[in-house]
Amino acid sequence: MFNKILVVCVGNICRSPSGEYLLKKLLPHKEVASAGVGALVGKPADSMANDVAETNGVSLKGHEAQQLTSQLCSEFDLILVMEKKHIEAVTNIAQEARGKTMLFGQWIGQKDIPDPYRQSREAFEYAYELIDNAAKAWAPKLS
Numbered sequence: 001m002f003n004k005i006l007v008v009c010v011g012n013i014c015r016s017p018s019g020e021y022l023l024k025k026l027l028p029h030k031e032v033a034s035a036g037v038g039a040l041v042g043k044p045a046d047s048m049a050n051d052v053a054e055t056n057g058v059s060l061k062g063h064e065a066q067q068l069t070s071q072l073c074s075e076f077d078l079i080l081v082m083e084k085k086h087i088e089a090v091t092n093i094a095q096e097a098r099g100k101t102m103l104f105g106q107w108i109g110q111k112d113i114p115d116p117y118r119q120s121r122e123a124f125e126y127a128y129e130l131i132d133n134a135a136k137a138w139a140p141k142l143s
Contacts, residue, residue: 002142004031006076007104008086012036012065014049014117015082018128019104021058022135027142033076035068037089046117052124056132070094080104080138083112105130107137 005023009016016034023032045053045060053060066072073079073094079101081087091098105111113130116123 002030002078004076004078005033005142006068006072006079007032007034007082008037008068008079008090009034009082010036010038010086010115011043011117012039012067013043013046013063014124015104015113015115015127015131017045017060017063017065018049018053018058018131019080019082019135021053021060021063022132023138023142025058026135026139030142033066034063035066035072037068037086037093039065039067041065041067048121048124049116049128052121052128056128068093070097073097076100078102078142080106082115084110104138105134107141108134 007016007019012035020032020034043065045063050060082104087101090101105113116127
Protein backbone atom coordinates (compact mmCIF):
# COMPACT_ATOMS: atom_id res chain seq x y z
CA MET A 1 0.00 0.00 0.00
CA PHE A 2 1.21 3.46 -0.89
CA ASN A 3 0.71 5.69 2.14
CA LYS A 4 3.59 8.10 1.60
CA ILE A 5 3.75 9.73 -1.83
CA LEU A 6 6.47 12.08 -3.09
CA VAL A 7 5.85 14.28 -6.14
CA VAL A 8 8.99 15.34 -8.02
CA CYS A 9 9.86 17.90 -10.70
CA VAL A 10 12.95 20.07 -11.24
CA GLY A 11 12.74 23.26 -9.16
CA ASN A 12 9.94 22.17 -6.80
CA ILE A 13 8.15 25.50 -7.22
CA CYS A 14 5.61 24.91 -10.04
CA ARG A 15 4.51 21.41 -11.01
CA SER A 16 5.36 19.25 -8.01
CA PRO A 17 3.79 21.59 -5.41
CA SER A 18 0.62 21.67 -7.55
CA GLY A 19 0.62 17.87 -7.73
CA GLU A 20 1.36 17.60 -4.01
CA TYR A 21 -1.46 19.87 -2.89
CA LEU A 22 -3.96 18.34 -5.34
CA LEU A 23 -3.18 14.83 -4.07
CA LYS A 24 -3.42 16.06 -0.46
CA LYS A 25 -6.89 17.40 -1.25
CA LEU A 26 -7.97 14.18 -3.03
CA LEU A 27 -6.26 11.79 -0.55
CA PRO A 28 -6.43 13.46 2.88
CA HIS A 29 -5.56 10.18 4.63
CA LYS A 30 -2.21 9.90 2.79
CA GLU A 31 1.09 11.65 3.48
CA VAL A 32 2.06 13.62 0.39
CA ALA A 33 5.13 15.81 -0.11
CA SER A 34 7.18 17.16 -3.00
CA ALA A 35 10.79 17.80 -3.94
CA GLY A 36 12.94 18.80 -6.89
CA VAL A 37 15.90 17.17 -8.60
CA GLY A 38 17.38 20.68 -8.91
CA ALA A 39 15.31 22.42 -6.26
CA LEU A 40 15.28 26.14 -5.60
CA VAL A 41 15.64 25.26 -1.91
CA GLY A 42 13.56 27.32 0.50
CA LYS A 43 11.67 29.20 -2.23
CA PRO A 44 7.88 29.41 -2.10
CA ALA A 45 5.70 28.15 -4.95
CA ASP A 46 5.94 30.26 -8.09
CA SER A 47 3.40 33.11 -7.96
CA MET A 48 1.82 32.15 -11.29
CA ALA A 49 1.58 28.49 -10.21
CA ASN A 50 -0.11 29.66 -7.00
CA ASP A 51 -2.50 31.97 -8.89
CA VAL A 52 -3.57 29.17 -11.25
CA ALA A 53 -3.95 26.70 -8.36
CA GLU A 54 -6.02 29.20 -6.34
CA THR A 55 -8.26 29.81 -9.37
CA ASN A 56 -8.93 26.07 -9.17
CA GLY A 57 -9.56 26.03 -5.41
CA VAL A 58 -6.12 24.86 -4.26
CA SER A 59 -3.66 26.98 -2.26
CA LEU A 60 0.11 26.44 -2.47
CA LYS A 61 0.71 28.90 0.39
CA GLY A 62 3.29 27.73 2.88
CA HIS A 63 5.14 25.58 0.35
CA GLU A 64 8.95 25.59 0.58
CA ALA A 65 11.03 23.94 -2.12
CA GLN A 66 13.27 21.08 -1.01
CA GLN A 67 15.99 19.11 -2.75
CA LEU A 68 15.41 15.45 -3.56
CA THR A 69 17.88 13.29 -1.64
CA SER A 70 18.42 9.54 -1.31
CA GLN A 71 17.24 9.87 2.31
CA LEU A 72 13.99 11.51 1.17
CA CYS A 73 13.48 8.80 -1.47
CA SER A 74 13.85 6.08 1.16
CA GLU A 75 11.09 7.64 3.29
CA PHE A 76 8.39 7.38 0.60
CA ASP A 77 6.48 4.40 -0.83
CA LEU A 78 5.82 5.95 -4.24
CA ILE A 79 7.64 8.68 -6.18
CA LEU A 80 5.71 10.40 -8.97
CA VAL A 81 7.71 12.41 -11.52
CA MET A 82 6.49 14.97 -14.06
CA GLU A 83 8.57 13.84 -17.06
CA LYS A 84 10.02 10.52 -18.22
CA LYS A 85 13.55 11.96 -18.01
CA HIS A 86 12.99 12.65 -14.29
CA ILE A 87 12.93 8.88 -13.67
CA GLU A 88 16.62 8.81 -14.59
CA ALA A 89 17.31 11.91 -12.47
CA VAL A 90 15.69 10.25 -9.44
CA THR A 91 17.62 7.03 -10.11
CA ASN A 92 20.88 9.02 -10.25
CA ILE A 93 20.12 10.41 -6.78
CA ALA A 94 18.83 7.12 -5.31
CA GLN A 95 19.28 4.02 -7.45
CA GLU A 96 17.17 1.93 -5.07
CA ALA A 97 14.18 4.23 -5.75
CA ARG A 98 13.83 3.13 -9.40
CA GLY A 99 11.28 0.43 -8.66
CA LYS A 100 8.90 2.81 -6.90
CA THR A 101 9.21 5.75 -9.32
CA MET A 102 6.41 6.32 -11.82
CA LEU A 103 5.17 9.04 -14.11
CA PHE A 104 2.61 11.45 -12.60
CA GLY A 105 0.86 11.33 -15.99
CA GLN A 106 0.86 7.50 -16.01
CA TRP A 107 -2.93 7.15 -16.18
CA ILE A 108 -3.55 9.98 -18.67
CA GLY A 109 -1.69 8.33 -21.54
CA GLN A 110 1.76 8.34 -19.88
CA LYS A 111 2.01 12.06 -20.62
CA ASP A 112 4.95 14.23 -19.65
CA ILE A 113 3.78 17.39 -17.89
CA PRO A 114 5.80 20.27 -19.39
CA ASP A 115 7.56 22.79 -17.17
CA PRO A 116 5.71 26.14 -17.31
CA TYR A 117 8.44 28.02 -15.37
CA ARG A 118 9.00 31.55 -16.74
CA GLN A 119 6.34 31.01 -19.41
CA SER A 120 2.87 32.44 -20.06
CA ARG A 121 -0.18 32.01 -17.86
CA GLU A 122 -1.53 29.71 -20.57
CA ALA A 123 1.49 27.41 -20.10
CA PHE A 124 0.77 27.28 -16.34
CA GLU A 125 -2.92 26.61 -16.97
CA TYR A 126 -2.09 23.80 -19.40
CA ALA A 127 0.36 22.19 -16.96
CA TYR A 128 -2.15 22.56 -14.11
CA GLU A 129 -4.91 20.95 -16.18
CA LEU A 130 -2.66 17.94 -16.90
CA ILE A 131 -1.64 17.73 -13.22
CA ASP A 132 -5.28 17.94 -12.14
CA ASN A 133 -6.36 15.22 -14.58
CA ALA A 134 -3.42 13.02 -13.56
CA ALA A 135 -4.08 13.51 -9.83
CA LYS A 136 -7.75 12.58 -10.33
CA ALA A 137 -6.66 9.47 -12.24
CA TRP A 138 -4.21 8.46 -9.47
CA ALA A 139 -6.62 9.08 -6.57
CA PRO A 140 -8.83 5.96 -6.95
CA LYS A 141 -5.75 3.78 -7.50
CA LEU A 142 -4.17 5.09 -4.28
CA SER A 143 -7.33 5.05 -2.13
